[in-house]
Amino acid sequence: MTIFLFGVIRVKQTSMVFPVLQKQLYFVVLDEYPLEKEKTYQVVGQLADAEHGILVYLPKSQRVKNLKPGDIFCFDGLPELVENDGNPFEFDYRGYLNSKGIGYRIFLKENQFYCLTGSKKLNIYRSALIFREKLIEYLGHSGITTEHVHLISSISFGAREDVDKETIQSFTNTGVIHVLAVSGMNVGLIYVILDFIFRFLRTGRAGFFLHAMIMLCSIWSYALVTGMSASILRAAMMFSFVLIGSSLQRSSNIFNSLAVSAFLLISWDPPISRDVGFQLSYAAVLSIVVIQPLFYRQLYFKNWILDKIWALITVTFAAQIGTLPLTLHYFHQFPVYFWLANLVVIPLVSLILYLSFVVVGLTFVSGFLSSVFASVLDWSVQLVLLTVRSVEAFPFSVIRGLYPSFYQFILVFLIGLFFFIFTKSRKIVHLQSMIVLAVILASSAGIASWHQLSRAEIVFYHIPGTRALVLTSGREAIVLYDRCDNAAGKLGYSMKLYLGERKIRKVNIYRLSDSLRINRCDICVVGSFVSFKGIRLYIQPNIDSDKKNVNTFLCSDLIWLPDQGPGNPTRFDLPAPKIILCQAKDEAGTYQKMHSLSKSFDMGRSVHLVIRSSLDGKLSRMVCGYFNQSD
Numbered sequence: 001m002t003i004f005l006f007g008v009i010r011v012k013q014t015s016m017v018f019p020v021l022q023k024q025l026y027f028v029v030l031d032e033y034p035l036e037k038e039k040t041y042q043v044v045g046q047l048a049d050a051e052h053g054i055l056v057y058l059p060k061s062q063r064v065k066n067l068k069p070g071d072i073f074c075f076d077g078l079p080e081l082v083e084n085d086g087n088p089f090e091f092d093y094r095g096y097l098n099s100k101g102i103g104y105r106i107f108l109k110e111n112q113f114y115c116l117t118g119s120k121k122l123n124i125y126r127s128a129l130i131f132r133e134k135l136i137e138y139l140g141h142s143g144i145t146t147e148h149v150h151l152i153s154s155i156s157f158g159a160r161e162d163v164d165k166e167t168i169q170s171f172t173n174t175g176v177i178h179v180l181a182v183s184g185m186n187v188g189l190i191y192v193i194l195d196f197i198f199r200f201l202r203t204g205r206a207g208f209f210l211h212a213m214i215m216l217c218s219i220w221s222y223a224l225v226t227g228m229s230a231s232i233l234r235a236a237m238m239f240s241f242v243l244i245g246s247s248l249q250r251s252s253n254i255f256n257s258l259a260v261s262a263f264l265l266i267s268w269d270p271p272i273s274r275d276v277g278f279q280l281s282y283a284a285v286l287s288i289v290v291i292q293p294l295f296y297r298q299l300y301f302k303n304w305i306l307d308k309i310w311a312l313i314t315v316t317f318a319a320q321i322g323t324l325p326l327t328l329h330y331f332h333q334f335p336v337y338f339w340l341a342n343l344v345v346i347p348l349v350s351l352i353l354y355l356s357f358v359v360v361g362l363t364f365v366s367g368f369l370s371s372v373f374a375s376v377l378d379w380s381v382q383l384v385l386l387t388v389r390s391v392e393a394f395p396f397s398v399i400r401g402l403y404p405s406f407y408q409f410i411l412v413f414l415i416g417l418f419f420f421i422f423t424k425s426r427k428i429v430h431l432q433s434m435i436v437l438a439v440i441l442a443s444s445a446g447i448a449s450w451h452q453l454s455r456a457e458i459v460f461y462h463i464p465g466t467r468a469l470v471l472t473s474g475r476e477a478i479v480l481y482d483r484c485d486n487a488a489g490k491l492g493y494s495m496k497l498y499l500g501e502r503k504i505r506k507v508n509i510y511r512l513s514d515s516l517r518i519n520r521c522d523i524c525v526v527g528s529f530v531s532f533k534g535i536r537l538y539i540q541p542n543i544d545s546d547k548k549n550v551n552t553f554l555c556s557d558l559i560w561l562p563d564q565g566p567g568n569p570t571r572f573d574l575p576a577p578k579i580i581l582c583q584a585k586d587e588a589g590t591y592q593k594m595h596s597l598s599k600s601f602d603m604g605r606s607v608h609l610v611i612r613s614s615l616d617g618k619l620s621r622m623v624c625g626y627f628n629q630s631d
Contacts, residue, residue: 011270018052018103023078028056029121030071032129034064035161043067044102047079048121053102054079059110067115068133069126075113079104085462089497099271128224132157135225138363139356142374148381151180155349156356158182158226167385172331173398174391175320175338179349182226183281184235187219189353191239194218212247216240230265230278234285237261254289258282276330280323287322288315290420309343316342325404325412332500334399341391348384352377403500405448411441452503456522456533460560463494467539469560470495471532473522475505480525480539482512512539 027048034041040057041064047054056075058064067073082105084094097103122130136153144152151167153159160168160180171177179185194215201211223236238257245252262282266273273279295314301307316339328334335341355377362370391397404412415437422430457472468481468491477499481491491509499507510516510525518525523532530537537558 006267007270010267014270016052016098016101016103018081018098020081021050021079021104023076025074025076026079027072027074027116028054030067030069030073031126032069033133033161034058034067036060036065040107041065047104048072052104053097053100055082055097055102055105056113057105057107058113059108061110063115069129070120070122071115072119072121073113073115075106075108077106077108077112079106085494087461087463087494087498088459089501090494091497095274099274124224125228129227132159132225132227135360138360139374142359142363142370144359144374144378144381148378151381151385152352152356152377154180156182156186156353158229158232170388170392173333173335174341174345174388175335176341176345176388178280178284179345181231181277182229183231184238184285185346185349186226186353187222187232187235187239189350190219190222191215193354208247208249212243215243219243230272230275231281233265233272234261234278234281237264238285258286258289276326280326283322283326284319288318290318291321292318294423312343312346313339316346321416325409325416328402328404328412329406329409332400332402334402335397336399337391337394337397341388344387345384348380348387352380352384355380401500401503403503405444408441408444411437411444415441449503455502457502458532458535458537459498461494463490466490467560468494469530469537469539470498471523471530472502472504473533475503477502477504477507478518478523478525479507479509480512480530481509482539 028043028045029048030043030045031053032044034043036042037057039060041060043056043058043064045054045056046052082094082097082103084090084092135157136149136159139152140146140149147164147167150159150162150164154163158181163180168177168180171180198211198214201207201214219236219239223232226232238261241257241260242252265278292314295317296311299310301310320338324334355373359370359374359377362373415434418430418434418437422434453474455472455474457470459470459472461468461470466481466483468479471478471480479491479495510518512528514527516525516527524530528539530539535558537560539560
């Protein structure tokens, strides 16, 4: 009970509230280097007065590119709260940023901000990032190609921001994306090197203590330089317990180390428990400890090389099995040849990690030796890329479109848990529990398929610069959009998760226009008028300017006004339909006028509305029910 109450108090202490700010002069202290986007630079900083994180988007220029952590700039403006678009199944971007202490964002032009030259506000984290950037510069000066430097810096120092998206996707598709995130493998390799160098100190109580202090300082310094991600924190914490135990000449238990490290990390930063890297890291280590010995004991090789290969394969399979529910839940795909890619990539990544430190160290000693080792390092990176792209090119290398529900995710996890318990206990009750859960899983999958085939749904999307809605019937969807230059890119990005979760097999995309005509048994589209499953919709940005469609307006069940806001309220001189949807924010007057004429909703920034009904008589009740269940 004490621990539970401590957790409640700790969560309340670390929960950040982001109030609405006023338009005034703000000073921002940079936390990271500017990240180059397609049209702007993204800067992560802290508001000097409010001590809250903010995302600032600045125009591309040399002075923005030269900004460093600790630099200060000011602007006169109104930061807005970070909000999600509100589209179905979208990534909770606001929650992700809020967990990192970032609650605001603002877009500035060239003449709207001023950099304070000569002013800096450094802390240990910002200083570590500057030091990491210097290490990466040394790698770049050694003759290694720029693309390979970015990959090496991600593997060795956790600087993944500059790795191109195609390379990251290739590593994801082959199941070796974990090598681009500094994790326990990196800390383990550093631990082995340092332990080999300073092993001579382990004589007497003072020697053990000095050895432990050197190792602890080195491991935590490396964790700080690499960005203090969840996976590196887990590894550093666990190795710290091992070192402290060995210095006290006490044996350590891997399960205790896992449990206490997780407890301490969550106590220090409760939102870290929702971090995907945190979950994957602990799931991988736990499955390796539990499952890998079961696989490893199935075969025995006298040859040392074959034995090590078999050990690496079993470790890879164990980690993949343990993290499978999480990877399907978050990434919706499965790399088929992960075992083959890891078999080649992991030894090469170990070599890359060692060589990167050697190259940086020799830069201060001998430029010739540094260039020699840099050549070997460059070849190693080329071999890693060749392996990854070759495995990715294999037929059926990736199984995509895997969207298990949350309940299926829990069932898969419980089945794996009971399987492990059965291997230990050999009790028939555990096997029976596993079989019952498997039957429930198969039944839920069948029920879900039936719901997918009988689903009828209308989804209104919020996509900046355009308007779009999706008409879903079974596993087929029709997308209607307007005013979108890059329709395939914008619509595909916003609707990908929805189409996947709904198991849509066929998608037809149409642009709204006066000449658009679609006539099917359940869908009829004539210009801006849509009839779907008995529900009649009318999409119109400005009713006052479209008097010719009066009859269409009168017979509609629902009118969508995606462009209506505080500055352009619509006055209805005609009998209103049952439902009016508007994209407006904080316009109490407009809302009252609409409400006096019909049932309407102020949807704020979110224009995600789902209507599930095949009878127009139930339309109003279905919409009201949806808004009662969702914010």
